[in-house]
Amino acid sequence: xxxxxxxxxxxxxxxxxxxxxxxxxxxxxxxxxxxxxxxxxxxxxxxxxxxxxxxxxxxxxxxxxxxxxxxxxxxxxxxxxxxxxxxxxxxxxxxxxxxxxxxxxxxxxxxxxxxxxxxxxxxxxxxxxxxxxxxxxxxxxxxxxxxxxxxxxxxxxxxxxxxxxxxxxxxxxxxxxxxxxxxxxxxxxxxxxxxxxxxxxxxxxxxxxxxxxxxxxxxxxxxxxxxxxxxxxxxxxxxxxxxxxxxxxxxxxxxxxxxxxxxxxxxxxxxxxxxxxxxxxxxxxxxxxxxxxxxxxxxxxxxxxxxxxxxxxxxxxxxxxxxxxxxxxxxxxxxxxxxxxxxxxxxxxxxxxxxxxxxxxxxxxxxxxxxxxxxxxxxxxxxxxxxxxxxxxxxxxxxxxxxxxxxxxxxxxxxxxxxxxxxxxxxxxxxxxxxxxxxxxxxxxxxxxx
Ligand SMILES: [Zn+2]
Numbered sequence: 001x002x003x004x005x006x007x008x009x010x011x012x013x014x015x016x017x018x019x020x021x022x023x024x025x026x027x028x029x030x031x032x033x034x035x036x037x038x039x040x041x042x043x044x045x046x047x048x049x050x051x052x053x054x055x056x057x058x059x060x061x062x063x064x065x066x067x068x069x070x071x072x073x074x075x076x077x078x079x080x081x082x083x084x085x086x087x088x089x090x091x092x093x094x095x096x097x098x099x100x101x102x103x104x105x106x107x108x109x110x111x112x113x114x115x116x117x118x119x120x121x122x123x124x125x126x127x128x129x130x131x132x133x134x135x136x137x138x139x140x141x142x143x144x145x146x147x148x149x150x151x152x153x154x155x156x157x158x159x160x161x162x163x164x165x166x167x168x169x170x171x172x173x174x175x176x177x178x179x180x181x182x183x184x185x186x187x188x189x190x191x192x193x194x195x196x197x198x199x200x201x202x203x204x205x206x207x208x209x210x211x212x213x214x215x216x217x218x219x220x221x222x223x224x225x226x227x228x229x230x231x232x233x234x235x236x237x238x239x240x241x242x243x244x245x246x247x248x249x250x251x252x253x254x255x256x257x258x259x260x261x262x263x264x265x266x267x268x269x270x271x272x273x274x275x276x277x278x279x280x281x282x283x284x285x286x287x288x289x290x291x292x293x294x295x296x297x298x299x300x301x302x303x304x305x306x307x308x309x310x311x312x313x314x315x316x317x318x319x320x321x322x323x324x325x326x327x328x329x330x331x332x333x334x335x336x337x338x339x340x341x342x343x344x345x346x347x348x349x350x351x352x353x354x355x356x357x358x359x360x361x362x363x364x365x366x367x368x369x370x371x372x373x374x375x376x377x378x379x380x381x382x383x384x385x386x387x388x389x390x391x392x393x394x395x396x397x398x399x400x401x402x403x404x405x406x407x408x409x410x411x412x413x414x415x416x417x418x419x420x421x422x423x424x425x426x427x428x429x430x431x432x433x434x435x436x437x438x439x440x441x442x443x444x445x446x447x448x449x450x
Pocket of ligand 1: 083111146420421
């Protein structure tokens with residue numbers, strides 16, 4: 001379904017510029033101003049809105065466009081807060097929303113004020129057109145995602161537990177185009193890795209540095225860490241990535257798909273990617289999506305002022321990222337088995353969160369796939385995994401499937417974007433329009449065909 005009026009293309013740019021100009025740097029956040037802006041934009045069109053403050057200044061917007069209620073609601077989500085920006089590192093001021101060479105420059109222009117502008121304008125278009133909606137459309141534009149979502153989506157679903165009754169939620173992440181061989185695919189984020197951070201401690205008798213020994217705490221720790229190899233500690237294809245590779249390989253031939261399947265069964269991940277058509281760079285980029293990983297990011301032992309003293313303890317801090325299905329106990333045991341040495345390995349300050357996966361055998365995933373196939377000459381949408389985390393982590397464990405899909409065409413040769421958290425963050429405006437057109441179509445179809 002096409003947008004009912006070309007004016008919405010201009011409006012989505014205007015709304016995004018307005019949102020970027022409201023400084024919602026977290027901390028402190030001050031998202032309430034952006035939430036109130038959206039409420040004022042949406043309520044005159046007959047959309048029910050409510051601004052809820054989780055703490056002073058920490059505003060969350062809930063907006064609802066009513067349907068007949070035949071189907072469960074669709075939730076559209078995004079976060080209003082942004083990470084800090086240091087103006088001295090920027091070519092144009094980070095909160096001015098200037099447009100240069102077809103790009104909108106500003107903090108939040110890709111993460112996720114663009115998505116919120118798209119949701120708001122799509123809802124306005126539907127409110128004016130009044131198609132027979134079979135389900136409600138709920139917008140949750142929340143605070144605090146960049147610092148864990150405690151004052152945002154996590155708080156909101158405690159206040160409004162009925163939000164958990166939605167059919168599914170559309171979110172940030174995903175939607176990027178990947179090229180495999182000569183073919184283009186769009187990714188839809190349906191899984192996220194979890195994390196399990198650990199602290200490793202090696203102990204030994206102290207002593208004088210003139211008499212080294214095999215069992216120095218520093219040697220023990222170094223030997224243990226070296227057994228992590230390149231940090232890719234356990235590989236496996238979760239359902240999401242197995243499906244993705246199957247779709248990619250099947251687009252070449254049934255035989256290729258079978259071969260890829262076999263290689264995955266045997267645990268030959270890199271070879272499976274190669275046969276599916278990924279080049280070396282593509283394989284490197286995708287590897288974290290197939291492995292539990294462990295990166296030693298901090299080391300502590302001794303003191304340069306006491307260079308002649310053997311330290312009693314040596315400690316390493318290891319950031320672990322785990323696939324859906326891996327557990328805290330399973331991952332720690334895996335590290336202990338790998339380390340072999342006498343090092344104690346414990347979870348660091350309780351920093352554990354499981355990886356999460358949503359099924360893609362769902363009407364919304366099929367709708368997204370149909371819309372892209374029709375609009376982009378048969379391009380296939382593949383489910384994908386995020387190596388980091390989004391607010392989806394607060395919803396998936398409570399039974400709400402979440403899909404990250406912010407469709408983005410590949411940039412023409414010579415143009416350069418800067419994405420989430422980067423200095424000079426900027427969005428190619430053609431992609432903002434593309435995103436609006438695609439997501440409007442997705443929402444329209446999903447909500448009129450319940
Ligand atoms: Zn972010």
